[in-house]
Amino acid sequence: MTKTLIKNALLVTMDPATEDLRSGDILLVDDRIAQLAPEIHVDDAEVVDASGMVASPGFVDTHRHVWQSLLRGVAVDWSLFQYMVEMRTMYPVCYGVEEAYLGNHYGAWEALNAGVTTVVDHSHLQISEQHSDALVEGLKDAGIRGIFGYGVYRNPRYVPGEQIDPSALIVEIAGPIETFHRRNAERVREKYFPANDGLLRFGIASSEFFTFPSMEPILEELAWSRTLEPARITFHAAIGINGDVDIINDLSAAGALGDDLLMSHANCLTDEDLATIAREGGWISTTPDTELQMSGTFPVLERVVRSGRMPSLGVDIVSGFAGDMFTQMRLMLQAMRFRHNEATVPGGLPSSVKYAAADMLKYATLGGATCVGLQDEIGSITVGKKADVVLTRLDSVNTAALRDPVAALVFFANASDVEDVWVGGVARKRGGELQGVSWGSLRDRVQSARTKIDDRFARIDATAMRRAWEPVWGIAEDASLR
Numbered sequence: 150m151t152k153t154l155i156k157n158a159l160l161v162t163m164d165p166a167t168e169d170l171r172s173g174d175i176l177l178v179d180d181r182i183a184q185l186a187p188e189i190h191v192d193d194a195e196v197v198d199a200s201g202m203v204a205s206p207g208f209v210d211t212h213r214h215v216w217q218s219l220l221r222g223v224a225v226d227w228s229l230f231q232y233m234v235e236m237r238t239m240y241p242v243c244y245g246v247e248e249a250y251l252g253n254h255y256g257a258w259e260a261l262n263a264g265v266t267t268v269v270d271h272s273h274l275q276i277s278e279q280h281s282d283a284l285v286e287g288l289k290d291a292g293i294r295g296i297f298g299y300g301v302y303r304n305p306r307y308v309p310g311e312q313i314d315p316s317a318l319i320v321e322i323a324g325p326i327e328t329f330h331r332r333n334a335e336r337v338r339e340k341y342f343p344a345n346d347g348l349l350r351f352g353i354a355s356s357e358f359f360t361f362p363s364m365e366p367i368l369e370e371l372a373w374s375r376t377l378e379p380a381r382i383t384f385h386a387a388i389g390i391n392g393d394v395d396i397i398n399d400l401s402a403a404g405a406l407g408d409d410l411l412m413s414h415a416n417c418l419t420d421e422d423l424a425t426i427a428r429e430g431g432w433i434s435t436t437p438d439t440e441l442q443m444s445g446t447f448p449v450l451e452r453v454v455r456s457g458r459m460p461s462l463g464v465d466i467v468s469g470f471a472g473d474m475f476t477q478m479r480l481m482l483q484a485m486r487f488r489h490n491e492a493t494v495p496g497g498l499p500s501s502v503k504y505a506a507a508d509m510l511k512y513a514t515l516g517g518a519t520c521v522g523l524q525d526e527i528g529s530i531t532v533g534k535k536a537d538v539v540l541t542r543l544d545s546v547n548t549a550a551l552r553d554p555v556a557a558l559v560f561f562a563n564a565s566d567v568e569d570v571w572v573g574g575v576a577r578k579r580g581g582e583l584q585g586v587s588w589g590s591l592r593d594r595v596q597s598a599r600t601k602i603d604d605r606f607a608r609i610d611a612t613a614m615r616r617a618w619e620p621v622w623g624i625a626e627d628a629s630l631r
């Protein structure tokens with residue numbers, strides 16, 4: 150039996166039943182939160198002095214492409230068009246099996262380092278069986294909780310430097326789900342997720358349904374996905390276009406909506422669509438950084454709340470943004486406030502500010518837990534739940550004069566203020582250091598992998614690829630990227 154006693158923490162439990170308990174002790178026994186009280190005495194526990202620290206539940210990220218951790222920074226100035234050109238048709242072929250492993254392994258540690266204990270990995274780098282195994286093992290070896298969303302995208306399979314026809318490639322990757330993916334997803338499910346009730350669970354990351362011309366292949370793919378009993382079927386939904394099919398109504402008419410569906414973005418869905426989802430099932434992940442950068446429609450989070458559903462947040466592309474939830478909470482809150490101000494006092498000054506920081510913290514914890522079906526297991530510091538607990542310093546240069554722990558988490562903290570992280574009672578960060586991995590050697594492998602990817606990428610004709618995509622996007626020749 151493993152016992153950890155966290156003493157004297159400032160508590161942000163996110164549990165309505167214990168929100169009045171402002172400070173106290175938390176006892177972790179094995180993988181569960183065993184006790185929460187103003188003071189706990191146990192003789193045989195490892196004691197962690199959390200004086201001057203905030204204890205909060207681990208963050209839950211409901212939409213992230215973990216493999217892109219090795220591409221840190223490439224997407225910071227990208228439009229969705231540029232993302233499609235480079236991330237969908239060029240970067241995947243630059244990943245060997247080792248890079249697939251490292252992308253997910255390093256990406257998982259990046260999340261844990263920032264107190265993200267659960268992640269929905271939308272993993273569309275399933276190029277070969279070996280890539281798939283490496284991607285799963287990368288997450289498993291880091292000990293993060295979450296869903297491995299097997300991505301059934303038709304990936305390009307050329308070798309960097311080889312002569313290809315980019316227009317043919319674009320047509321090829323837009324087709325329906327390949328036999329390879331059906332077999333490989335079933336293999337992965339059987340090999341790594343026989344019971345599918347562990348720390349990491351199996352899910353499906355679907356094709357880009359909103360680009361499909363008709364419902365038949367969508368319904369067929371969903372029916373196949375459901376035969377694998379995935380923890381979630383997750384797909385990109387309507388970030389900027391609503392497609393040729395009225396997907397939510399048509400899914401409803403086919404009886405295919407359900408709480409096993411997790412849609413990311415959903416910016417273009419109408420209030421009626423969201424009401425249908427609230428009634429018939431389905432969850433939404435809002436990813437503020439990508440949506441504010443790449444979409445002409447506003448993040449849907451507030452409308453999800455109004456529909457009666459719990460929303461959630463995601464980082465999405467770690468090739469463009471830091472892998473923490475602090476940034477996403479802050480960005481979403483301030484964008485919503487501005488939008489409200491602009492609508493109510495255009496050009497003027499509001500006399501009060503709408504939306505609360507605490508609500509955003511709820512969406513980043515309990516909201517995410519609800520959207521992945523684990524609201525009874527994680528998302529709050531509650532006796533009986535899994536011991537996914539984060540301690541954040543209130544004595545760093547960032548945070549030393551703070552009194553309000555919610556303000557600390559939503560507005561001031563960053564990953565370097567996260568001192569300790571437990572996932573299911575296992576320490577993944579202690580005293581500011583990652584546990585169970587040698588960061589020095591991981592860093593060296595990450596940096597040499599990045600160099601390898603860059604070398605391969607340089608051999609691909611980016612201009613030809615861009616030209617081939619322009620007509621697909623209705624972009625006039627010479628107008629893109631300028």
Ligand SMILES: [Zn+2]
Nearest residue numbers: 271385413465
């Ligand atoms: Zn995404």
